[in-house]
Amino acid sequence: MFNKNTITRFEQLETPFYYYDLNVLSKTLEACRTASSKYGFHVHYAMKANFNPKVLDTIQSYGFGADCVSGNEVKAAVEHGFGKEKIVFAGVGKSDKEINAALDADIFCFNAESVQELFIINDLAKAKNKKAGIAIRINPNVDAHTHHFITTGLEENKFGINSWQLPDVAEALRKCPNLQFLGIHFHIGSQITDMEVYKSLCTRINEMQDWFVDHGFEVKILNTGGGLGVDYHNPDTNSISDFESYFKVFSNFLNVKPGQEVHFELGRALVAQCSALISRVLYVKNGLKKNFLILDAGMTELIRPMLYQAYHQIENLSRESGSNEPEKPAVHYDIVGPICESTDCFQKDVELQQSFRGDLIAVRTAGAYGEVMASGYNLRDRVGSVYSNPVL
């Protein structure tokens, strides 16, 4: 991701910033498109992972649809050229204002998460004399075996409709003439690397599909959600997720009927590896027990390590082999940010070459749930983005 020229360029720039390598992004998108199109699968990009404008333009140019979770994301999808027939609106708490805006934009489908929501969408669609496309998000009660903060498909989670509520869903759909039932939707969690989990999901989707067919509904769409994980430990050597194996599981185990469409909502796997948070060492604090590298970026720019104890590889770009400096002995550092919170720590006990004030530090794999989860805590400035090459 970084060569000597990139690092020389960074030296001229104010930090912190998100660096986007658009070549990595393009290669990832290409790999996903190739693997999914083998089976005629449709991929909607889960925009919540990253809505940087250049990232959105690039993803749109590869023909992906957009999976949105707010009225503003729907608006952004339209503005960035995603066709309305490829825009899906999901989310457990859609407001009337957001539903109305999505109806006005004539999006393809709402992923509905409760029986009450079905009646609300129906009423709002009726007032506009429209029919809203609907997929029912079902909570499949499948354990994604990922961090419990990013598990969504268990009955204890707030998402989706439990299978024992399906009779109420069927009744609601029959009572709501302004809804057009399109299919069923699932999402069991994020950063999933165990393909066995997706096999279990396929089994549940097949059962749920049978339920709808048995109750007289035509299921046009099977939406399996997202969740495919990335390798946070090897951002260079393993920068592209195993799309081949992922889509193959669904091709092998999902009961797809003729004419039916299979949809996916990938976020992280498309964008995580294309970005790094670039920061500078402000201070080096050597203690008796601990050495600290205090960076000019913190939890306000990348909160994942603090929120989910997530691992992100950290590199000192100014001292990496290849720099002109003679190698200094390795030191263990706690790498921390400037925010007034003890949890503002990217990683403890990292072995790096001896580091100095002004050194450039890269926190890798920051493309998914990085910039989008930034905050202005401590009245910090929102930081900008730098791109690898001339962009679209």
Ligand code: LLP
């Ligand atoms: N579809 C639905 C309904 C979702 O809730 C999500 C993510 C996705 C698709 C995309 O999932 P992905 O392919 O990116 O795993 N902030 C957390 C992740 C939260 C994921 C929320 N839902 C993190 O930084 O790990």
